[in-house]
Amino acid sequence: MFPINLRINSDRFQANFRSLAQIGASEDGGINRTTFSPAHLQAREWFRDRITDANLELHMDSAGNHSAILRCISANAPTLLLGSHLDSVPNGGMFDGALGVLAALEVLQTVQDEKLSLPFHLEAIDFTDEEGTLMGFLGSGALTGKLTTNDLLEPRGSRQTFLDLIALAGLTEDGLYNARRNNHSLVGYLELHIEQGEHLCKAEANIGIVTNIVGIGSYQIIFTGRANHSGTTSMQSRLDAAQGVSAFTLEVRKLIIKDFPDCVANIGNISIEPGAFNIVPERAIASLEYRAPTTELLEHLETALLDLAKEQAKRFNLDLETKNLGLHPPAPMDIEIQAIFKRAAHTLGLSAISMNSGAGHDAQLLVEICPAGMVFVPSIDGISHSPREYTTWSDCVNGANMLLLAVLDLSSQY
Amino acid sequence: MFPINLRINSDRFQANFRSLAQIGASEDGGINRTTFSPAHLQAREWFRDRITDANLELHMDSAGNHSAILRCISANAPTLLLGSHLDSVPNGGMFDGALGVLAALEVLQTVQDEKLSLPFHLEAIDFTDEEGTLMGFLGSGALTGKLTTNDLLEPRGSRQTFLDLIALAGLTEDGLYNARRNNHSLVGYLELHIEQGEHLCKAEANIGIVTNIVGIGSYQIIFTGRANHSGTTSMQSRLDAAQGVSAFTLEVRKLIIKDFPDCVANIGNISIEPGAFNIVPERAIASLEYRAPTTELLEHLETALLDLAKEQAKRFNLDLETKNLGLHPPAPMDIEIQAIFKRAAHTLGLSAISMNSGAGHDAQLLVEICPAGMVFVPSIDGISHSPREYTTWSDCVNGANMLLLAVLDLSSQY
Numbered sequence: 001m002f003p004i005n006l007r008i009n010s011d012r013f014q015a016n017f018r019s020l021a022q023i024g025a026s027e028d029g030g031i032n033r034t035t036f037s038p039a040h041l042q043a044r045e046w047f048r049d050r051i052t053d054a055n056l057e058l059h060m061d062s063a064g065n066h067s068a069i070l071r072c073i074s075a076n077a078p079t080l081l082l083g084s085h086l087d088s089v090p091n092g093g094m095f096d097g098a099l100g101v102l103a104a105l106e107v108l109q110t111v112q113d114e115k116l117s118l119p120f121h122l123e124a125i126d127f128t129d130e131e132g133t134l135m136g137f138l139g140s141g142a143l144t145g146k147l148t149t150n151d152l153l154e155p156r157g158s159r160q161t162f163l164d165l166i167a168l169a170g171l172t173e174d175g176l177y178n179a180r181r182n183n184h185s186l187v188g189y190l191e192l193h194i195e196q197g198e199h200l201c202k203a204e205a206n207i208g209i210v211t212n213i214v215g216i217g218s219y220q221i222i223f224t225g226r227a228n229h230s231g232t233t234s235m236q237s238r239l240d241a242a243q244g245v246s247a248f249t250l251e252v253r254k255l256i257i258k259d260f261p262d263c264v265a266n267i268g269n270i271s272i273e274p275g276a277f278n279i280v281p282e283r284a285i286a287s288l289e290y291r292a293p294t295t296e297l298l299e300h301l302e303t304a305l306l307d308l309a310k311e312q313a314k315r316f317n318l319d320l321e322t323k324n325l326g327l328h329p330p331a332p333m334d335i336e337i338q339a340i341f342k343r344a345a346h347t348l349g350l351s352a353i354s355m356n357s358g359a360g361h362d363a364q365l366l367v368e369i370c371p372a373g374m375v376f377v378p379s380i381d382g383i384s385h386s387p388r389e390y391t392t393w394s395d396c397v398n399g400a401n402m403l404l405l406a407v408l409d410l411s412s413q414y
Numbered sequence: 415m416f417p418i419n420l421r422i423n424s425d426r427f428q429a430n431f432r433s434l435a436q437i438g439a440s441e442d443g444g445i446n447r448t449t450f451s452p453a454h455l456q457a458r459e460w461f462r463d464r465i466t467d468a469n470l471e472l473h474m475d476s477a478g479n480h481s482a483i484l485r486c487i488s489a490n491a492p493t494l495l496l497g498s499h500l501d502s503v504p505n506g507g508m509f510d511g512a513l514g515v516l517a518a519l520e521v522l523q524t525v526q527d528e529k530l531s532l533p534f535h536l537e538a539i540d541f542t543d544e545e546g547t548l549m550g551f552l553g554s555g556a557l558t559g560k561l562t563t564n565d566l567l568e569p570r571g572s573r574q575t576f577l578d579l580i581a582l583a584g585l586t587e588d589g590l591y592n593a594r595r596n597n598h599s600l601v602g603y604l605e606l607h608i609e610q611g612e613h614l615c616k617a618e619a620n621i622g623i624v625t626n627i628v629g630i631g632s633y634q635i636i637f638t639g640r641a642n643h644s645g646t647t648s649m650q651s652r653l654d655a656a657q658g659v660s661a662f663t664l665e666v667r668k669l670i671i672k673d674f675p676d677c678v679a680n681i682g683n684i685s686i687e688p689g690a691f692n693i694v695p696e697r698a699i700a701s702l703e704y705r706a707p708t709t710e711l712l713e714h715l716e717t718a719l720l721d722l723a724k725e726q727a728k729r730f731n732l733d734l735e736t737k738n739l740g741l742h743p744p745a746p747m748d749i750e751i752q753a754i755f756k757r758a759a760h761t762l763g764l765s766a767i768s769m770n771s772g773a774g775h776d777a778q779l780l781v782e783i784c785p786a787g788m789v790f791v792p793s794i795d796g797i798s799h800s801p802r803e804y805t806t807w808s809d810c811v812n813g814a815n816m817l818l819l820a821v822l823d824l825s826s827q828y
Binding site for chain 1: 503504505506545546570609610611612628630632640641642643644645646647648649650651654656657659660661663664667670671678679680681682683684685686688689690691692693694695696698701702703705771772773774793796797798799800801802
């Protein structure tokens with residue numbers, strides 16, 4: 001049996017966490033490490049250095065995923081993956097993603113320090129572009145073979161941004177498909193992440209055990225009217241695209257509150273063309289994202305949102321174009337891994353609740369090819385994707401120990 | 415007396431017009447000649463070449479205004495200014511501004527061809543940045559001494575754009591003030607422009623004689639909420655800046671239609687920060703411009719718009735910041751020049767109506783230091799600031815002949 005009183009090294013874990021948090025740090029305490037930005041490339045290099053410093057095996061695949069590997073004695077054994085992502089949203093927080101990658105690395109180092117002999121290889125992975133600077137879940141999509149040609153042709157950012165940035169990281173479009181792994185090579189996938197919501201704080205629980213990750217859809221919604229002189233064109237005769245996008249933005253919120261209380265939707269960006277003070281807006285583009293816990297709800301919500309866009313376009317005599325930018329279906333987590341996490345929380349004396357994840361995570365792709373599970377630790381006031389994102393250090397340590405005990409539990413059963 | 419049967423050279427005028435329209439032309443028939451862009455610099459050079467080709471005197475001032483001068487016999491005589499501007503809005507039309515500058519040049523050439531001896535110098539001027547890439551009315555503001563330090567410190571575009579672009583054109587900030595002219599040096603200012611609205615088309619009139627140019631105010635309206643994760647933050651607990659800016663955009667239109675039927679307002683741009691699909695918008699910035707025919711209405715409208723912004727910020731629990739980007743008061747045109755234009759229309763056998771200008775023009779600054787007047791020719795369907803802007807060539811020629819006859823009329827009276 002494995003030593004269930006084993007704990008990760010909090011000091012080493014914290015030193016790594018603080019060191020990484022300086023890369024891409026903004027003055028207001030935020031982190032700017034969008035995929036393949038200079039700061040993100042620097043963070044990747046920092047991670048590779050930590051892996052070699054720790055005498056772990058460094059692995060990089062053709063989708064830009066980085067890993068530390070701790071080999072077990074049997075070369076042909078499968079691998080238990082632990083990980084998350086080092087990229088951030090623009091002006092995000094220091095915990096999102098980074099915590100899970102560093103906790104995974106710390107678990108490997110703890111197992112290595114104890115010279116434990118596990119029945120599988122242990123791998124701490126940093127997945128490429130989880131947040132969606134390029135397309136979202138690029139690395140985990142490539143690893144699980146879920147990447148499609150369509151995803152690459154119509155990335156969330158622009159096609160040119162995608163091509164420029166992967167080239168900057170030394171990747172090629174064709175190479176992305178080669179990162180795919182065989183299902184049989186994986187024992188499972190475990191991910192520690194901050195909750196990014198306020199359920200745990202409100203419930204005063206230490207740990208969230210994820211039962212299901214919500215599905216996510218995204219669209220560009222494009223209203224087109226007619227550019228005209230803002231001083232000489234009467235309000236009544238304008239075909240003003242800004243009116244359409246504004247009405248849509250307000251109505252989306254009302255729709256969710258009224259008809260889809262278990263869902264959310266976000267207009268995260270609006271851009272206007274030509275965008276001058278003295279020209280009636282010709283085009284207005286909304287970046288729409290929506291999330292639902294079940295496939296059925298996700299589909300109903302998509303239909304309702306597109307209907308809403310049509311109504312608002314019609315109301316202001318605008319043309320409408322909608323571009324589907326991809327869908328991630330809801331992903332139930334592995335039941336057995338949830339049970340393992342419950343035992344780990346009990347062993348550690350931590351209060352744990354089961355919960356949905358409102359945020360998307362790489363685990364939703366991994367669960368399609370192997371047993372996968374996630375552990376959440378509390379986000380103060382539920383704030384995330386913001387410089388004000390914060391999780392106490394003791395909660396971070398709890399999360400890393402949850403991962404460690406789950407690894408030991410899986411080893412015992414294997 | 416002067417020959418009232420004299421007419422401008424339509425062929426030469428058209429050849430110049432077509433040649434200029436190719437500079438900065440876009441594929442869809444629009445013009446991109448924003449101030450000091452490569453195409454605008456090229457158009458300026460083209461204009462200087464035309465002036466020297468025509469054996470007219472080339473004059474450039476320290477605000478980047480270009481002129482062709484046809485000197486009269488008396489060196490100390492004052493100057494009658496004719497002109498408009500060569501810059502365009504982004505993806506604007508080929509008539510806006512360019513028509514007035516080329517008609518002015520054509521009038522000088524016609525007078526020169528006829529070897530008429532006028533009692534004043536005649537000057538065809540291209541004013542810098544009428545459209546507001548930098549600040550709007552930069553050249554006419556400098557020439558009339560209406561430019562303030564404040565205008566330069568908070569330009570409509572950014573301060574950096576302003577500094578970069580004036581440097582590109584070889585201008586300096588301090589130099590701008592030196593373009594000021596003495597009131598006594600000017601006989602008056604006449605400007606031909608397309609109407610940019612549909613009054614003339616609807617009235618089936620050939621010529622609009624401007625009685626008054628509406629006043630214009632502009633603001634940046636900034637709503638600030640809280641960035642947060644779009645998947646884990648409930649709709650109710652968001653502080654979503656996009657909701658504020660959207661509600662404001664819709665309410666501005668309703669306000670004008672309901673309470674200010676003689677005014678207009680435009681939200682010409684909206685920008686969102688950080689602007690990612692999966693982040694609740696933290697900041698939303700609206701570019702607001704509003705116009706009214708009287709000072710009293712302009713002030714009432716400003717108050718009502720700012721109150722509206724406050725209401726909408728409060729409604730969505732957002733912070734509000736408003737930045738005043740300057741005001742151009744309503745400008746009544748000179749009565750005597752209006753009478754001269756009426757006589758010219760009668761001589762030419764053209765139907766003319768008196769009308770307000772909903773658009774701002776350099777004439778509104780010139781009228782503060784000398785008698786100024788404007789002539790409009792019809793815009794098909796009232797479309798302007800768009801590639802679809804169009805005026806028939808016979809209307810363009812009518813406008814240029816209106817200028818010519820007004821010059822002769824003024825000469826007779828002088």
